[in-house]
Amino acid sequence: MGCAGFTCSKNSLCALNILYVMVSMLMIGIAAWGKWFGLVSSFQVVGGIIGIGVFLFLVALAGLIGAIKHHQVLLFFYMIILFLVFVVQFSVSSACLAINKEQQNELLEVGWNNSRTTQKDVEKSLNCCGFSHVEVNVTCPAACxxxxxxxxxxxxxxxxxxxxxxxxGGIGLFFSFTEILGVWLTYRYRNQKDPRANPSAFL
Structure with missing residues (x-):
């Protein structure tokens, strides 16, 4: 019953990291596609998404190599990093689900004031001008x-x-639980002995 064996733990950890690799490639691809087709002109937004995608890819790659080779050091660092990512992602996802209208408005205004290129993207795509009021003496890329x-x-x-x-928030919460599953699988897998290894070898 369950996934108690060495091979099952290894395959589960490999499958989870392959999923993370696919998600990271998807993030990088969508950000690059958005920049290429001019949907997003803000380099900070595109760079941030690509940066997160690359980080996730590297973490997943470390986990995948550690799982395949049963590498104790790689698995240890993978487990620590994945737990820290879980804490951050769980906190952010919970905040996204709990935020009220007034807080949403304040955060949006802060984000709006921080980047002129993002303002132009939003004005063009949503066909609107200004954040809380339309300024007639300022140029606006919107058709209206x-x-x-x-x-x-x-x-x-x-x-x-x-x-x-x-x-x-819902997607983030879902993935945060896959991360804690990854931490648990890694912890258990690290403490299992490879049945094909030399019985007298140090684990």
Missing amino acids: FTHSTCDTCAAKILEHVGEVLRIV
Whole structure:
């Protein structure tokens, strides 16, 4: 019953890390695609997503090599890093699910004021101008600006931000539990003896 054997633990850990490799490649690919087709012009946003994808890829690669070779040191560091990622991701996911409308508005305004390129991306894609009020003496890339019929971006963003935060929080929470599963599998796998190894060899 269950997955108690050495081979089963090894295969489960390999499968989990292959899933992480696929997710990391997907993140890097989507960020690069968005930049290539001009959907996102902010280098900070694209660089941040690609950076997270590369980090996840390296962690998953370390876990995969450690699982295949039953490498004690790699598995130990993989387990520690995965636990730290779990703590951060669980906290962020819980915050996404718990945040109220007023806090959403404050965070959006801070993010809006930090990057002019992100403002332009949002104004163009959502066809809106300004965050809380439309400024007529400032140029706006939105199509509605020429007709002077633009809504504020805060109004349009807040229509969907609650749903987006619930989806992101739910996905993050799901993956955080796969990470704690990975920590548990790694801990157990590290303490199992390879049946094909020399019985007198040090574990």
